[in-house]
Amino acid sequence: MRTRAAIIGLVLLVTGGAMPVRAVPAAAGEAPRAGQAYALLVGAMPGEALYAQHYRDWLKRLHACLTQSAGVPAANVVVLSGDEDFKDPIVAGLATAESVKKALAEMAGKVKAEDQFVLVLIGHGVATEKPPTLVLPGLDVSAQELADGLAAIAARNQAVVNLSSASGGSVSTFARQGRVVVSATSPNEGGEPIFPEFFLRGLESKRADGEGAPVAGAKDGQVTLLEAYNWATRETAFWIMRLSKTDGGWKLDGKESVEIFVKLYAAPPGAPATQKLAAASDRTKADEPVAIKPPGGTIDQSWVSRRVLSEHAILEDCGEKDGVTAIGAEGYQPLAGHKPGEPGCLARRVVLGRAELLPDPAGEAALKP
Numbered sequence: 629m630r631t632r633a634a635i636i637g638l639v640l641l642v643t644g645g646a647m648p649v650r651a652v653p654a655a656a657g658e659a660p661r662a663g664q665a666y667a668l669l670v671g672a673m674p675g676e677a678l679y680a681q682h683y684r685d686w687l688k689r690l691h692a693c694l695t696q697s698a699g700v701p702a703a704n705v706v707v708l709s710g711d712e713d714f715k716d717p718i719v720a721g722l723a724t725a726e727s728v729k730k731a732l733a734e735m736a737g738k739v740k741a742e743d744q745f746v747l748v749l750i751g752h753g754v755a756t757e758k759p760p761t762l763v764l765p766g767l768d769v770s771a772q773e774l775a776d777g778l779a780a781i782a783a784r785n786q787a788v789v790n791l792s793s794a795s796g797g798s799v800s801t802f803a804r805q806g807r808v809v810v811s812a813t814s815p816n817e818g819g820e821p822i823f824p825e826f827f828l829r830g831l832e833s834k835r836a837d838g839e840g841a842p843v844a845g846a847k848d849g850q851v852t853l854l855e856a857y858n859w860a861t862r863e864t865a866f867w868i869m870r871l872s873k874t875d876g877g878w879k880l881d882g883k884e885s886v887e888i889f890v891k892l893y894a895a896p897p898g899a900p901a902t903q904k905l906a907a908a909s910d911r912t913k914a915d916e917p918v919a920i921k922p923p924g925g926t927i928d929q930s931w932v933s934r935r936v937l938s939e940h941a942i943l944e945d946c947g948e949k950d951g952v953t954a955i956g957a958e959g960y961q962p963l964a965g966h967k968p969g970e971p972g973c974l975a976r977r978v979v980l981g982r983a984e985l986l987p988d989p990a991g992e993a994a995l996k997p
Contacts, residue, residue, distance in 0.1 A: 663742040663983025666704045667694055668731055670723055672751020673710035673763045677896045680711050683750050689828050690748055691718045698981025706731050710764045725769040732777025744983040745783035749790045785985060787853060787978060794818035796942055805947035808853050808975045814940040814953055822867060823941050825888055826860040835859060840962030854975035858962040861941045861954045865920045872933040877904030882915035920959040945974040
């Protein structure tokens with residue numbers, strides 16, 4: 629058991645596994661089984677009350693996205709939390725090393741090749757451990773233990789959504805054919821991410837529908853994992869770049885932007901505030917797009933007081949690369965995946981909570997056993 633005093637800012641690096649187990653074909657004359665969606669949502673030990681507040685909210689909303697919006701049976705979605713004070717009907721139990729490994733083993737026993745499996749990670753981790761660990765009450769769970777559990781899950785359609793701080797280092801080890809990996813940050817970015825809030829808002833409101841689609845503005849009523857990634861990456865960058873430092877605190881204009889600032893930084897009763905919103909902030913103004921990169925790369929006086937763009941969310945769905953980000957030298961460029969092998973080609977066919985892939989216009993068989 630290790631101390632939890634310096635939990636904030638630690639890096640979560642989770643290694644990922646081998647090729648999935650092949651499914652056993654149905655017996656002659658037996659009706660094929662319809663695919664189902666399954667998910668394991670793991671919240672790590674939160675530490676401070678402010679982070680406990682965030683993690684509870686995100687776990688509850690993710691559970692609702694799957695069970696209510698996507699119609700996944702509640703029995704197929706397991707929520708484990710390292711927050712011992714999180715008492716909610718959706719929480720199946722305390723997230724400990726043993727309970728997480730047991731949950732993965734139980735999933736491996738029921739998830740079939742035709743199903744979808746989603747793993748979501750929220751919280752803090754320790755990158756200095758070898759192998760890395762996810763911070764949980766009691767003994768932490770190691771990256772190798774998680775990788776072993778994932779390797780036994782047969783679903784060809786898999787998604788890993790790592791909303792943890794410093795999650796970028798896990799991307800290359802999670803990468804596997806037929807799996808979409810989304811991380812809130814790039815390697816070497818260790819702060820608490822804003823990305824999870826926008827990722828959820830894009831799913832809940834369906835504002836992410838059509839983001840980065842081959843035809844600009846095309847919407848079909850459902851949000852793919854690629855669209856959710858693109859939209860949340862863009863909106864996170866806009867939100868960060870709207871902030872400017874003043875003597876009175878952080879100035880931020882935009883109704884939703886201010887709402888999110890208050891939500892993320894207003895401390896629970898009895899706890900000290902972590903950031904201050906400047907009185908000059910406009911709470912009624914529309915949340916308009918802003919420049920993400922200085923024109924021509926020149927930082928003038930208007931850019932001096934801005935926050936550094938500290939989040940470059942990553943997507944990997946090719947099974948053999950470290951992943952890419954939609955935020956580059958030219959600012960925001962949504963990933964499209966128009967051709968087989970391009971980043972986003974699989975993610976644009978994956979919808980969280982849907983076992984079947986969306987039709988592939990190119991006819992590419994993206995998932996192979």
